[in-house]
Amino acid sequence: MIGDKHVKVPYSFLVPGSDGNGGAIVDSGSTFTFMERPVFELVSKELEKQMGNYSRTREVENMSGLSPCFNISGYKSIKVPELTFHFKGGAKMVLPLTNYFSFVGDDTVVCLMVITDNVVDQGSHGGPAIILGSFQQQNYYIEFDLANDRFGFAKKRCV
Secondary structure (H helix, E strand, C coil): CECCEECCCHHHHHCEEECCCCCCEECCCCCCCCHHHHHHHHHHHHHHHCCCCCECCCCHHHHHHHCCCCEEECCCCCEEEEEEECCCCCEEEEEEEEHHHEEEECEEEEEECCEECCCCCCCCCCCCCEEECCCHHCCEEEECCCCCCEEEEECCCCC
């Protein structure tokens, strides 16, 4: 969910296929959250739509490999929609702004700290379609209950 808009990710990306590809995993060993290109484009396009009053900075995107990046120079404050991950069972992880946006270069450009690949077809590249990385897990207690096949989290200010 971005702001109050539910991003409709096709079910086929959320559940692993019989070949083991697709689905979503949580990985503290992956720095940033990864989304296969079709999922990433749904998220980034909605984000760009809601942040339409800021101009994209393609030069920074090309140099950093991050996208979308927005020029926020000249603004006294910025408005960024919340990014919320919804999980099976109804749990919602509302990310703090610093868990999905970061300044790149100086304090005039912010970029989404979620990455993708360059595969443009609708099929899986192999492996999970979504990997929730450690950057987005910051300031959360994370619990993996393998015996009961459950994932838990709680927001906590970690120092």
